[in-house]
Amino acid sequence: MLERLANIISEYSDIPAEEITEATNIRTDLGLNSLELVNMAVAIEDEFAVEIPDREALGIETVGDTLALIARYASAD
């Protein structure tokens, strides 16, 4: 799951997919603005067929947080 997520993240940031880990900070390491973050979130939702509420998405800090949210909402569906 990390590899699929890393591939999407690398489409929006300057970091190659292979350098992205669970500890990668979405906000400080990737340097994305709000439009980029939201569009990346939409791409992630499409890839994993989940819907993450906006307020929860705003609280994401790391790639690990993102994986946890994906797992939570994927099992809720």
Place this chain on the structure above:
Amino acid sequence: MKKKDLPEKLYDLIPSQATMYMMVKYSLHKNLVQIPTSFSVDREIDFDLLKQAFNIEIARNDSLRLRFVKQDKKIKQYFLPEYHVDDIPVLHFANKAEQDAFFSKDVKRPVLFLKETFRIYFYRTDGVGNGLYFNTTHLTMDAMGIVIMYFDMLSIYKALRSGSEMPAPLEPYEKYIQEEFMRLADQRRMARHIDFYKKYFLKGGEPMYAGVHGPAFLEKTRKKKKNPTLRVPNAYNPLYDKCELLVQDIDAQDAKKIFDYCMENKLAPESLLQFGLRTYCSAANGRTPDVFMMSMCSKRASNKEKHMGGCIAQPLQLRTILPETMTFREAMDEMTFTRTQLFRHSQFPYPFALQISRDLYNFSATQGPACMMFSWIPIPLGEMLPFKLDFQAYNLEHYFSPLYVISHPDPRTNGIRINYMYRVKLSTEADIRALHENAVKVILAGIDNPDCTLGALLDQVRVAQH
């Protein structure tokens, strides 16, 4: 063009382009949807080399190869395989005033997109610098598309001069157009967008027009239509679209406070500017908490979209209802949340979203609750090029919205430049000066004390007198 001469691949306009086409179709002034800009640098330019760079750019940037044709009463588009520009005029101006006078005249001349898609000049201005002026139809490029083109051209120019490697290729706009039609055909996704916008426009009830010029226009329209409860006047009447331009600056010191606050609090600079502007509009309209503006969204989020020409931007309808008891910090959170929701639905075509609001509230074609169109162009400060860059927008003299605010970081000063293009039928220069001065005042006051209430900030606003 005869049908037999038309290329095989003809595309409809995508919604971003169709929005621009509709604006010019129903306007009396056909220069309404073009983007005239220029940049100059503080040193000599080899214009023969820059012309070569431009011709390389044409090959790299397919939006420069877009052409339009009318077929069966519809506008269609296609891509030329390649072409070459042999002659680009090099103008010489004795001073900046002469430069501005010449290009201000060109701005009035429409770029009739069925005949030409852009005009380009090189120039030398004594005491100022050397540069390029480019006036393009919005159907081929939006503002970010132009900035991407400028930076790509300058990178090519640098590579030609130094013999170094060319920059990485640009992404094709044609592929984006194909993908856009696939997105529009996704009924499940479209249903989610429609559902969001219906709820969004219904929440808070019918919006209220809170023009920067105050309530006089709304009150006059209420009397004329004998409807004392009217909330949205016909501020979008194309008969009264004459505009003036007022340019204002936020100095480097204040701009740094804004950028630093944004960095510390994970905010976008444009959301602070929008907060300042909407707070003034609130103050000018009896401190209404309900302010509606359009926010131009570049939609360039992925790396591919950020390295591509073309027109993909479209307005998002930013409505914020912020009670006076809210703090500045809470207001910024609320604005960020609203912007996030709108970004999530930024692929939904603006004309469709507009129609939803019109159907819900019976707005006519000239009615609209948005008091302004706001645009933020994120020009990089300082680090991209080894020389000072002066980026300039020009007054179109006509616009479809009561006020068009074009803001961007200013590489010359490290400040923020804000261009206010306002309809003279509705607003005065004093209104716009008061808008700018008070918008900056409340932004800085909020940054200094994020726990102060909106009520306290509104108390500090001095509305222009009429």
